[in-house]
Amino acid sequence: MLKIDNQINLETPEGIDIQLTPAGLGVRTLAFVYDLLIRIVIILAAIIPLAFAGNFGMGIMLIVMFLVEWFYPVIFEVTKGQTPGKKSFGLTVVYDNGLPVNFAGSLLRNLFRAADFLPSFYLLGGICLLLSKRNKRVGDYIGGTMVIYQEAPQRMSYFSFEKQKHIELTFDADMQKSIIAFAERSKTLSAQRQQELANILSPILNLQGPDAVSQLKSIAASLVGKA
């Protein structure tokens, strides 16, 4: 049976898989609330001076409300790929093929918020989002878009090691990743747990306990180019 995952693979014509993680209910709810608060602040800031201008002010206010309601997300998504709310949670709007969204897609997905809103407070949108593998609401289906987590650039994290004698071993890419992850995250693992993990590899390393740990860290250091 397929393992449960919230990440999707997009295959490019060159046969390369690109991993994207669609953003789900929780984070998008909060991002929406964040944007809603900003919109309310903008509208309030417009209302206060316009309240003095009588019918003229009323007219302007209606225009402002219309523009803010419908074009606030469009403008931010087209120019930046994310509204301020989405940005604060590290989300981006992209097309289904992973390309950045442009005016047509953004306008469609935002105009069809009206459908998501039914019957009230985005109930339909929420249900649709929950049932969809790519966490799409109605507007996303129509615009052919999705909201994904922006992958933060990977940083090498510091780890201390002692140089051990070189062992001739070949590792595939997954294994190399695991070893590097082991070394980098050893700060958050207890010494015992580190030894447990290293002992798994003792048939290959012919070492055990603390020796295996330091040997693995040394290998990791050579893999990341430290030694």
Added chain:
Amino acid sequence: MNIDNLTLEIRPRNSWRAFDLGCRMALRWYSSLVSFWLVVTLPVFVLACAIDIVWGVVAFWWLKPLYERGLLHILSRQVFGETVTAKDAIKAWPKLLKNQWFASITWRRLSPTRGFDLAIQQLEGLEGVARSRRLSILHRTTDDNTGWWTLICMGWELVIIFGLVALISYVVPAGVNFDYWQAISSEAWGVELTFNIFTYFAYLIMGPIYIAGSFAAYLNRRVILEGWDIEIGFKRALKKVVKPSMGATLSCLFALVLCVSPVSETWAEDDAQKIEVPQFDNEKTSELNDTDPANQQNIEFESEVKIRAILDAPPFNGQKTETAYRWVGWGSDDDEEEEEKSDSNLPPWLTAALLFFANFSEVLMWLVFGIALLLLVYLSKDNIKGFFNQASKQPAVEELDMPLFSQAYQGDTLPDDVASEIDLLFDAQAYRKLMSLMLITSLLEISKKQALPLTKSMTERECLEVIKASVVGERSEFMQRLVDTWVHLAWAHEWPEKPTMQWLCAQWKTLFAESEVSP
């Protein structure tokens, strides 16, 4: 607990992704989760509503943590590949209730992290100090959003309730008065019951999602703290290396190593009944510091203390944190004066200024609108032109502008048989008419073969120039002769001689007659 049996794709995630994974988990096992929930809670709900329509449902809501234990039971086993049906869960449920049930529905009921914490008390079976220490380790991260998750799920419960009320308002027939807010605040028995059913429905949908999200966040914390993904990666790599070469012998050796190794004892135990925490044990709390994954976190905590000590020393000290609010006054004196001014209910000059601004901007807006409109027209001028030209262009191509001098022919329409008409006119010696006819027909004939840029105002000579430019050979010679004779007749009134006319007629017939002119 055997990590290899996990039905989840294990990788370290941030808390939001963990909640998303939880939603996927909930949907995968929704049928057993929902049927468990229905069987257990529906009787309670009916009973509660029968006792008191308002407070009954509050009591039902208050007891929610007890039903949620069953959901966690299902999820925690399904995750490790064990199939749990709703029936199994219902059988196991009474046993699950014994453990710390009182705390769950009293002081822990309103805790925002209740879903996350449930895993520690139910699956790890921790109590008292051990529980709170364990909790502090699991929550000690900047990426702890379990409280938010509780709030979000509560929010969606409300959304579902109000959404259903709104749905009713949509299907109420026209003419029936339906007041949204009155429906919510009404105290009629039927309305209250409907409202309670909606509430129950909302819990039915969100309950599994909430617990699954919280459980996924809990698992994710353990993945990060204990390196489950690394363990899986190592084991997978080992399998790849060992299988082709040495096979069984080494794996036996490996198993032996694992058994002998003292530290791996707790991990080698495979107790499917309980997700146990290897490092925690009430009796051995003294060992906590060097056995649990939080050991490193403690070191971080110590270093934080050290850093703070350095920051308090001479070059850095003098920093003070105030947590209470204190009046610091308006920025400056000017501000205070302005404050007073604006207090006095809008001075007249300000009103005037605002009015002026309003009028000014109205004019400005109309100007902008007008300019935009003009600009629009200007930019689309080609389109507009094309739109108007469509109708008049096509006939213009067909029409040939005959020079005015050729209009001397009196007949309105050209005769059907031009050749016989010519003979007739020749016999009648109506040379003027004859030559006019010949001019028109020959020009028409030539213009059929090739475009002649003729205009109405052309004189005979200009016309001849044009013809000579595009026509060569006999036709050109004939036209020269014809026009010459015509000019002599028309302008000098020299009556042409009969042989000339005869030659012209004969020539016309040979040159043009075979391609008969059809007007």
